[in-house]
Amino acid sequence: MLDSxxxxxxxxxxxxxxxxxxxxxxxALVKKSALCGEQVHILGCEVSEEEFxxxxxxxxxxxxxxxxxxxxxxxxxxxxxxxxxxxxGALRAICKRTDPGPVTIALxxxxxxxxxxxxxxxxxxxxxxxxxxxxxGDSSPVGKVSVLGLLHEELHGPGPVGALxxxxxxxxxxxGTKGQASAHILCRRPRQRPTDQTQWxxxxxxxxxxxxEGPSVESQPCSDPHIPPVDPTTHLTFNLHLSxxxxxxxxxxxxxxxxxxxxxxALLRPRPGQATSHIFYEPDAxxxxxxxDPDDDLDI
Amino acid sequence: xxxxxxxxxxxxxxxxxQGKLTLLCDAKTDGSFLVHHFLSFYLKANxxxxxxxxxxxxxxxxxxxxxxxVNLTVARERGQLVFLEGLKSAVxxxxxxxxxxxxxxxLREANAGNxxxxxxxxxxxxxxxxxxxxxxxxxxxxxxxLSVLLSLGVGAVAVLDFIHYCRATVCWELKGNMVILxxxxxxxxxxxxxxxLNGVSHQSHLILRAEGLxxxxxxxxxxxxxxxxxxxxxxxxxxxxxxxxxxxxxxKSVSFFAKGMSPAVL
Numbered sequence: 001m002l003d004s005x006x007x008x009x010x011x012x013x014x015x016x017x018x019x020x021x022x023x024x025x026x027x028a029l030v031k032k033s034a035l036c037g038e039q040v041h042i043l044g045c046e047v048s049e050e051e052f053x054x055x056x057x058x059x060x061x062x063x064x065x066x067x068x069x070x071x072x073x074x075x076x077x078x079x080x081x082x083x084x085x086x087x088x089g090a091l092r093a094i095c096k097r098t099d100p101g102p103v104t105i106a107l108x109x110x111x112x113x114x115x116x117x118x119x120x121x122x123x124x125x126x127x128x129x130x131x132x133x134x135x136x137g138d139s140s141p142v143g144k145v146s147v148l149g150l151l152h153e154e155l156h157g158p159g160p161v162g163a164l165x166x167x168x169x170x171x172x173x174x175x176g177t178k179g180q181a182s183a184h185i186l187c188r189r190p191r192q193r194p195t196d197q198t199q200w201x202x203x204x205x206x207x208x209x210x211x212x213e214g215p216s217v218e219s220q221p222c223s224d225p226h227i228p229p230v231d232p233t234t235h236l237t238f239n240l241h242l243s244x245x246x247x248x249x250x251x252x253x254x255x256x257x258x259x260x261x262x263x264x265x266a267l268l269r270p271r272p273g274q275a276t277s278h279i280f281y282e283p284d285a286x287x288x289x290x291x292x293d294p295d296d297d298l299d300i
Numbered sequence: 301x302x303x304x305x306x307x308x309x310x311x312x313x314x315x316x317x318q319g320k321l322t323l324l325c326d327a328k329t330d331g332s333f334l335v336h337h338f339l340s341f342y343l344k345a346n347x348x349x350x351x352x353x354x355x356x357x358x359x360x361x362x363x364x365x366x367x368x369x370v371n372l373t374v375a376r377e378r379g380q381l382v383f384l385e386g387l388k389s390a391v392x393x394x395x396x397x398x399x400x401x402x403x404x405x406x407l408r409e410a411n412a413g414n415x416x417x418x419x420x421x422x423x424x425x426x427x428x429x430x431x432x433x434x435x436x437x438x439x440x441x442x443x444x445x446l447s448v449l450l451s452l453g454v455g456a457v458a459v460l461d462f463i464h465y466c467r468a469t470v471c472w473e474l475k476g477n478m479v480i481l482x483x484x485x486x487x488x489x490x491x492x493x494x495x496x497l498n499g500v501s502h503q504s505h506l507i508l509r510a511e512g513l514x515x516x517x518x519x520x521x522x523x524x525x526x527x528x529x530x531x532x533x534x535x536x537x538x539x540x541x542x543x544x545x546x547x548x549x550x551x552k553s554v555s556f557f558a559k560g561m562s563p564a565v566l
Contacts, residue, residue, distance in 0.1 A: 018498060018501040019542070021530055048468070048472045051472075070472075071472075074461060074465075076414075076419065111502070115457050115495075152498065152499075152502045154498040155495055
C-alpha cells in the first residue's frame, strides 16, 4: 500500500509530527517515482537543495527539478535569482508544461505554504494542480499528476488541516512505537468506500522503503525479551478458583435474601397466641396528654 | 560547559557537528543552564559566537560564564563574541539618530512587521572577514530566548521567518551552528508560542527539553532532560532516538543520572 501511494495520482498528504519526521518518507517516495521515470518537481521551502539531494545517486538527482524557496523566500537578501510569483507561481509554471507523461510534485512543506498564504488560495491552487489531468476541456494530452504534500500537523489548527485532508486523495499519518515507524494510510477512491490501513516501515540510508512486519502483539507489553513475564496470580493469599467440592457446597447454600415457598408459608401461617396479644398503657398521673398534638412533649 | 552533558550528547568542543540547529526548550523549570553550557562550549571550541540575549544582562551571563571557565568580556574584546544585549539596546531604539535600522527596530513599529533588521545584524556579525577566517573555526548563533520576541508583539510566523533566514545563512551558507531557547508554556494555552515551538522543533536536528518534575519541587533532583535526535529513521538507529535523564544543578556543574537513580535515593 505504502509503495503504491502515487499510483492513484491526486494529492497525497503526509502528516508528520516532531517525534516522527516525514521528510525521509517524502524522499523515499520521490526516489520511487524518479525510478519509475517520472519527472519530479520539488518545491523546497524548508531545507536546502544540497540537503534534499543528499543520499540520492546522480541518476535520480538528474530527474529532480528543485525549485529553491529555502534561500530567500521573502526576498530579504535581494538575490537576483528570486523566483517570480512565489511558490504558487512556480506551481502554476509546472502545470503549464508541454511534455506529456506523469509528473510528481513534492511540496516540502505544505506547512510553510500554509503559514504564509491564505488557506483558500492554497487549496484552490492545489485543486487546480491535482485535478488538471481530468479537465475535459483541455486539448493537450497531459499525463497523471501526483502531488506529495508534507504537513507538520502541530503547526495548524483543525480548520486548515481539515480543508487539506478533504482535498487529498490519500492521507498518510506517521506515528510509531519504540523506534519503529508506522504509517496510517487513509485512501479515498472515487465512488468507493475509503480504505484505511496501518503499515510498519523503515527508510534505508539510500532512501529506499523497507516495509516490515509490525511489532507482534505479544511482545508489545514486554519491551525486553530477556525478562520473563511475571505472573501476578502466583503467591496470592486467597484462592482465585474453587474446587469441585467447594463449588457444590456454594451452589447448595440458600442465601438469606432468597425467597422460597417454605419461607413464604412460614410467614403466612398465623402463630398461636398472636390474636390474643394486647398493649396495655396506663398514663402517669402527671402526664399531660394532649389529644390534638400527641408529640407536644417531644419539644421539637 | 558541562562535561557530563557532552558525554550524553557524544560531542566535545574539538569535534562538534556543523550545520546543525539545536532547540532548547524548558517546561515548568528554568532551562538557562543549557544556554550557559552551549555559550561556554562554543567559546571554548574557538567559534565566532553571536549571542542575541533578550532575557538577561551581559553581566549575568558573564558571571555565570566565569564559573564555567570562560570570560565573556575578553571574548567580546577579542571579537570572538558579538553580544546583543536586548535589555539595554531596547532603549537605544528610541534615542538613536543613525540612519541604518536598529536590530530591534520592530519595537518602534506600530504593527510589528518582520525581523529583517535583526537578521541583518546576525548576518553582519557572523559574516566572514577577509583575513580573519583562520582565527575562528565556524560561526554560531545563540538566542536566549525566542519567546521574548512573542511577548514584544512579533507574530509567530515572523519569528519563524527570522529563524528560517538565520538557518539559511548560518547553518547552510556558513556551515555553522544555531542554538535557540524557546519556553514551553505547557498547560497555559498560548497558541502563538505553540506554533513557534513546534515550528522550530520541526526545523531542528536536536531537541533538549528540560522539564520540571511532575511530582513537584525536590532538593536532590531539579528536573529531567529529554534528548530527542531528529535524524532520519534508520533501522540501525532505532533504539536511541529519545533519551530521558534526571539532573541536579550544582555550583559549577550539572550531574545527570538515569530516572530514579539519584544518589540521594540510592
